[in-house]
Amino acid sequence: MSVRIAPSILNADVARLADQVALVERAGADLLHVDVMDGHFVPNITFGVPVVRALKRVTRLPLDVHLMISDPDRYLEAFIDAGAAMLTVHVEVLPHLQRTLTRIRELGAKAGAAINPATPISVLSEVAAELDYVLVMSVNPGFGGQHFIPRSLDKVSALRAWLNASGSTADIEVDGGVDLDNARALVGAGTSILVAGTAIFGAPDPAAAAVALRRAADAR
Numbered sequence: 001m002s003v004r005i006a007p008s009i010l011n012a013d014v015a016r017l018a019d020q021v022a023l024v025e026r027a028g029a030d031l032l033h034v035d036v037m038d039g040h041f042v043p044n045i046t047f048g049v050p051v052v053r054a055l056k057r058v059t060r061l062p063l064d065v066h067l068m069i070s071d072p073d074r075y076l077e078a079f080i081d082a083g084a085a086m087l088t089v090h091v092e093v094l095p096h097l098q099r100t101l102t103r104i105r106e107l108g109a110k111a112g113a114a115i116n117p118a119t120p121i122s123v124l125s126e127v128a129a130e131l132d133y134v135l136v137m138s139v140n141p142g143f144g145g146q147h148f149i150p151r152s153l154d155k156v157s158a159l160r161a162w163l164n165a166s167g168s169t170a171d172i173e174v175d176g177g178v179d180l181d182n183a184r185a186l187v188g189a190g191t192s193i194l195v196a197g198t199a200i201f202g203a204p205d206p207a208a209a210a211v212a213l214r215r216a217a218d219a220r
Contacts, residue, residue: 002192003187003192003193003194003214003217003218004030004031004192004193004194005028005029005031005194005196005210005213005214005217006029006030006031006032006033006173006193006194006195006196007024007029007032007033007195007196007197007200007201007206008033008034008035008175008195008196008197008200008201009021009032009033009034009035009047009055009201010033010046010197011197011198011200011202012201012206013201017055018058020201020206021055021058021061022058022059023206023207024201024206024210025059025060025061026207027206027207027208027210027211028210028211028214029061029210030061030062030193031061031062031063031064031085031086031193032055032059032061032062032063033064033066033175033195033197034047034051034052034055034063034064034065034066034084035047035066036048036052036065036066036067036068036069036079037068037069037141038068038070040069040070041068041069041070041090041092041093042068042141043143049075049078049079049082050082052065052079052082052083052084053083055083056082056083062085062086063083063084063086064085064086064088064173064193064195065079065084065086065087065088066088066114066135066175067079067087067088067090068090069093070093072089072090072093072094072100073094073100073103076100076103076104076107077107080104080107080108080109085109085110086109086110086112086132086133087104087109087110087111087112088112088113088114088133088135088173089104089111089113089114090113090114090115090116091113091114091115091119091123091124092115092119097113097123097126098126098127098130101113101127101130101131102130105130105132110132110133111131112131112132112133112134112135112173113127113131113134114134114135114136114137114175115134115135115136115137116137116140117137117138117139117140117149117152121134121155121159121162128163128166128167128168128170129168131163131168131170132170132171133170133171133172133173133193134159134163134170134171134172134173135173135174135175136152136155136156136159136172136173136175136191137175137176138152138174138175138176138177138178139176141176146176146177147177148176148177148178148179148182149176149177152174152176153182153186153189154189156172156174156189156190156191157189157190159172159190160172160189160190161190171193172190172191172192172193173191173192173193173194173195174186174191174193174194174195175195176195178194178195178196178199178213179196179198179199179213180199180212180213180216183216183217184216184217184219186217187217187218194213194217196209196213199213
C-alpha cells in the first residue's frame with residue numbers, strides 16, 4: 001500500500017506558515033491537512049476560508065480540509081471554491097450524511113467522513129458508495145499534541161475489512177497522535193493517509209521529520 005503523508009498546519013508556526021509549508025512540500029509531503037474548528041463542535045477555534053485560499057496560492061500540495069464544525073453544509077461551496085481538494089465532514093453533526101457527501105463530490109472535491117473515537121464504524125453502513133475516504137480520529141478532536149488512542153488500530157482494521165466487504169476502495173486517513181512509533185502499525189492495519197501535526201511541525205526540523213515519518217510508515 002502506498003501511504004500518503006499529510007502534515008497538519010494545526011501545529012505549524014502560523015507567523016511563518018508559507019515557509020513551513022514550503023519546507024514539508026520540498027520534503028515530499030503528499031497533502032496539506034487543514035483543521036477547521038469553530039469552538040462549538042470542538043473546544044477550539046482555528047482556521048477558515050481565508051487561510052485555505054491563502055494556502056492555495058503558496059503551495060502545489062492538495063489541500064485536505066477537515067471541517068470540525070457544527071454546520072458544515074453552510075460552508076461546503078466556500079471551502080471548495082477557496083481551494084479544498086478534499087473535504088471531510090463529521091458524521092456526528094450531519095443528519096443527512098449521504099446528501100452532504102454527494103454535494104461535496106458535485107462541487108468537485110473528494111468527499112470524506114470523519115468519525116470520533118467513540119463513534120462506531122457502523123454509522124457509515126449506508127454511505128459506502130459516496131465515500132472517497134474515511135478519517136478515523138485517533139484522539140478526541142480539538143487540540144494538537146494529544147496521545148494516540150491505542151484501540152484506534154483495531155478500529156482501522158475493522159473499517160478496512162468492512163470497506164473491502166462493501167466493495168469500496170475508499171482510503172482510510174488517521175488523524176491524532178500519529179508519530180514514528182505507530183506509523184507502520186497504522187499502515188499495516190489499512191491506513192493509507194497519515195495526518196501528523198506535532199510529529200512534523202513540532203520537530204526542530206519539520207522537513208526531516210516528514211521524511212522520517214514516511215520511512216517509518218514504509219518500513220518492512
